[in-house]
Amino acid sequence: MDIYEALKERRSVRKYTSDPVPEDKLNRLLEAGRLAPSWANKQCWRFIVVKDPEKKENLASAMPKDNPARRAVGETAPLVIVLCADPEASGKQDGKDYYLLDSGLAMQQLMLAANAEGLGTCWVAWFDEATVREACAVPPEYRIVAITPVGVPEKQPSPRPRKDLSEITYAEEWGRSYTG
């Protein structure tokens, strides 16, 4: 699958089959995350791969009941990846914390690789951090940035709408139409 196909086909998947994720595929996903760029190449992120059903339930319990990805994390997806990052191991510029960007890039690379492997993922950021910290014994210097279920999608969800390019792109300066 080429990069544009992966970008186009990626969806937030919240329903999974019970099929396991083969280890070689999982390793390629983690490798895709490992290769991400970062502030001064500090690579401030850490991934925790969770397969234990009880631990997955604990992670789901950190998510509000109306978080639509709750069942995927707690029950249906065969594994879950928890994304952690150390803010002190990244940079800060004019109040912008780059650990969020560094770790987000790593996660997005992992997610695109998952798509290329025929696997689904879903960004999850709506959770209680303390509960996730306890479930996975994450040390206090690390923030828990996101979680994703990983598995074989039950079906490909329909695409969510996106703003038109003309709404989000300017030419040369703010507000000037970009005509391509």
Ligand SMILES: Cc1cc2nc3c(=O)[nH]c(=O)nc-3n(C[C@H](O)[C@H](O)[C@H](O)COP(=O)(O)O)c2cc1C
């Ligand atoms: C930072 C971030 C946090 C998100 N948190 C959640 C979440 O807690 N639960 C959930 O079901 N989806 C969550 N999403 C997924 C978005 O709802 C989804 O990406 C968006 O609706 C677009 O759909 P698509 O990913 O299928 O294109 C999150 C996405 C991002 C980028």
